[in-house]
Amino acid sequence: MLDFYRRLHRAISPSSGDGDEPRTDGGVVSDGAASGPGAESDRGAVERLKAAVDNRFGADFVESSIFWLPPFLLMGLFVYGAVIWNLLISLTDYEGFANAPDYSNLDFEMYTRALADSGFIDAAVNTLILLVAFTAGTLAVGLLLAILIDRGIRFENTFRTIYLLPMSLSFVVTAQFWLWIYNYNNGIANSVIGVVGLGPVSWLGNQDIVLYAVIFALMWQFSGYAMVVYLAGLRAIPDEHYEAAKVDGASTLKMYWRVIIPQLKGATISAAVVLMVFGMKAFDFLYSLVGGYRPPNGADILATKMVREAYSNSQWAYGAAIAIVLFGMALAVIGPYLVYEYRRNNL
Amino acid sequence: MSDDKLRTDGSGAMATTTKLRRNLERMTVEDIALYVVLVLAAGFYLVPIESGLVTSFKTGTAIIETAPFAPPGASGFTFEKWRTAIDALLRGMGNSLLYAVPATIISALVGSITAYGLTIPNWKPSYKALVLALIIAGIFIPYQAVLVPLTQFWSQWVQLGDLLSFVWALGIDDDYVGIVELVVTHVAYGVPICTLLFRTYYKTMSDEMMESARLDGASLRRVYRRIVLPLSGPMFAVVLIYQFTQIWNDLLFTLVIVSTESSAAAPVVLILAGLGTSMEGQDFALRMAGAFFAALPTLAVYILFGDEFAEGVAA
Numbered sequence: 001m002l003d004f005y006r007r008l009h010r011a012i013s014p015s016s017g018d019g020d021e022p023r024t025d026g027g028v029v030s031d032g033a034a035s036g037p038g039a040e041s042d043r044g045a046v047e048r049l050k051a052a053v054d055n056r057f058g059a060d061f062v063e064s065s066i067f068w069l070p071p072f073l074l075m076g077l078f079v080y081g082a083v084i085w086n087l088l089i090s091l092t093d094y095e096g097f098a099n100a101p102d103y104s105n106l107d108f109e110m111y112t113r114a115l116a117d118s119g120f121i122d123a124a125v126n127t128l129i130l131l132v133a134f135t136a137g138t139l140a141v142g143l144l145l146a147i148l149i150d151r152g153i154r155f156e157n158t159f160r161t162i163y164l165l166p167m168s169l170s171f172v173v174t175a176q177f178w179l180w181i182y183n184y185n186n187g188i189a190n191s192v193i194g195v196v197g198l199g200p201v202s203w204l205g206n207q208d209i210v211l212y213a214v215i216f217a218l219m220w221q222f223s224g225y226a227m228v229v230y231l232a233g234l235r236a237i238p239d240e241h242y243e244a245a246k247v248d249g250a251s252t253l254k255m256y257w258r259v260i261i262p263q264l265k266g267a268t269i270s271a272a273v274v275l276m277v278f279g280m281k282a283f284d285f286l287y288s289l290v291g292g293y294r295p296p297n298g299a300d301i302l303a304t305k306m307v308r309e310a311y312s313n314s315q316w317a318y319g320a321a322i323a324i325v326l327f328g329m330a331l332a333v334i335g336p337y338l339v340y341e342y343r344r345n346n347l
Numbered sequence: 348m349s350d351d352k353l354r355t356d357g358s359g360a361m362a363t364t365t366k367l368r369r370n371l372e373r374m375t376v377e378d379i380a381l382y383v384v385l386v387l388a389a390g391f392y393l394v395p396i397e398s399g400l401v402t403s404f405k406t407g408t409a410i411i412e413t414a415p416f417a418p419p420g421a422s423g424f425t426f427e428k429w430r431t432a433i434d435a436l437l438r439g440m441g442n443s444l445l446y447a448v449p450a451t452i453i454s455a456l457v458g459s460i461t462a463y464g465l466t467i468p469n470w471k472p473s474y475k476a477l478v479l480a481l482i483i484a485g486i487f488i489p490y491q492a493v494l495v496p497l498t499q500f501w502s503q504w505v506q507l508g509d510l511l512s513f514v515w516a517l518g519i520d521d522d523y524v525g526i527v528e529l530v531v532t533h534v535a536y537g538v539p540i541c542t543l544l545f546r547t548y549y550k551t552m553s554d555e556m557m558e559s560a561r562l563d564g565a566s567l568r569r570v571y572r573r574i575v576l577p578l579s580g581p582m583f584a585v586v587l588i589y590q591f592t593q594i595w596n597d598l599l600f601t602l603v604i605v606s607t608e609s610s611a612a613a614p615v616v617l618i619l620a621g622l623g624t625s626m627e628g629q630d631f632a633l634r635m636a637g638a639f640f641a642a643l644p645t646l647a648v649y650i651l652f653g654d655e656f657a658e659g660v661a662a
Contacts (some may be wrong), residue, residue, distance in 0.1 A: 186415055
């Protein structure tokens with residue numbers, strides 16, 4: 001393979017030798033060279049600057065920047081630029097039909113308003129419950145499925161495909177399915193608990209239950225994802241570890257608990273981070289459940305409250321403030337994760 | 348497995364049966380319990396989907412009279428809901444394709460180029476890691492934190508609608524500016540995940556190959572075009588599938604950029620979210636039919652390229 005590319009390269013190198021080489025110094029140089037006697041010193045300055053930059057950042061820094069810098073700037077503008085802008089908007093009193101916020105008068109009024117708003121507190125608590133319960137539950141189900149599938153079964157691919165299937169569906173689509181399942185009169189949920197003599201329960205109408213019903217639906221959609229991540233983690237564990245545990249006479253349960261699961265720490269952390277992010281995006285699901293900005297009573301989370309305040313009530317600045325709180329929550333999860341990955345040289 | 352399927356002559360079938368029987372004999376109670384659990388789990392994942400599918404073919408009375416997961420009887424069977432759903436959603440499907448396909452292709456290309464610039468060229472690893480960390484953090488941003496500025500950006504700062512006035516002069520509804528905005532938005536927010544996926548792939552590429560090419564005087568552009576890009580095929584499959592599913596399924600951006608389902612440019616998810624709700628209550632059969640119709644492209648992609656999808660989500 002390598003040889004083939006060497007040969008391929010030799011075949012193409014004559015043109016690269018003198019055709020591409022000058023251009024890699026950046027278009028500036030050739031422009032300078034064309035413009036007469038002063039060009040020589042210009043060229044020297046540019047060269048020296050380039051050399052200095054390359055010294056500091058590494059040999060290919062300038063030449064490679066054309067590849068990553070424009071996308072980085074685009075993404076930086078839309079992500080970091082927007083978050084900072086959002087922070088700024090949250091400090092204004094922007095609301096109603098005005099075209100743009102008035103940036104001259106900044107204060108934390110929107111944040112104090114949030115703390116005094118019981119709807120905000122409820123939504124924040126619900127967000128935390130959703131994140132913790134959804135993440136923990138999904139990880140547990142995913143781990144169990146991964147262990148079962150990893151036991152050298154037949155039709156492994158078929159099972160894996162089925163378990164992961166819900167994840168390929170949109171929240172908008174799965175919300176329709178679960179609306180039908182949680183339907184009071186002839187939904188599956190009520191027929192299932194009817195078998196053991198319970199119910200019927202108004203899954204989406206009861207304030208104390210609805211959040212957990214939503215969490216259950218989200219677990220259904222994403223436990224396949226956790227399974228795939230754990231499966232990759234299990235495959236990375238050498239067979240000897242299983243055998244050693246067997247030789248020591250450990251029971252299967254003990255083997256997994258003491259030997260295998262501790263080695264899945266990395267998989268758990270990365271899956272948990274991604275799941276929490278999915279959890280914060282549960283907006284799509286809740287919106288589609290009711291076909292509007294107001295989720296069922298008792299299931300309001302920060303993500304839905306933010307969009308409702310901004311796009312339904314035109315309380316732009318208040319929405320932006322809620323968004324900043326949500327962003328802070330996300331940062332509390334992602335920040336340590338990225339530092340951890342950076343330390344492990346995993347980036 | 349595919350080998351077994353290909354063999355159609357008798358001897359092959361016989362061999363398969365003997366093999367199967369031998370396997371069955373070797374099965375222990377534990378194995379059987381394992382398979383029972385696995386099949387039950389499969390049922391758990393499939394029942395909501397199956398129940399939706401059968402419901403979408405039921406008449407109003409069949410919905411009340413039959414169990415939610417039971418197929419409709421001959422008398423309760425109807426295509427009517429599908430017809431209504433397709434009527435309502437078809438234009439949305441077209442609109443969704445109109446932004447999902449370009450946005451997917453562009454973001455995959457951009458991701459590949461970005462990942463290349465941050466992986467193969469030789470510059471200080473600590474600075475590379477810093478840029479990468481900033482990019483990767485973008486994957487995890489809750490999009491709510493950028494929505495209000497995004498609305499401001501598209502409605503006040505960048506008047507794409509005016510810039511593209513020559514397009515509207517051709518008789519295209521100017522709501523379609525939302526489609527262009529969606530493409531740009533999805534590409535911008537797709538850069539992080541696409542870069543990450545390509546980077547994990549490029550990290551495993553042989554350094555020697557690149558270095559010898561570089562020593563021969565090849566520019567970075569040439570190394571990318573002649574060596575890296577032709578080898579990126581498998582990863583492009585993964586990224587294209589992942590991005591397409593994500594973009595097709597996303598509701599939030601379409602909601603704030605296109606905003607109303609009555610808009611000529613309304614994507615399918617936006618119309619579906621409001622389908623089947625009316626004064627008389629909810630028409631579940633219509634909702635299910637709509638849900639399936641809207642999910643067809645992603646389902647097709649998943650069934651055809653399940654392995655690539657799994658690889659994409661696992662990275």
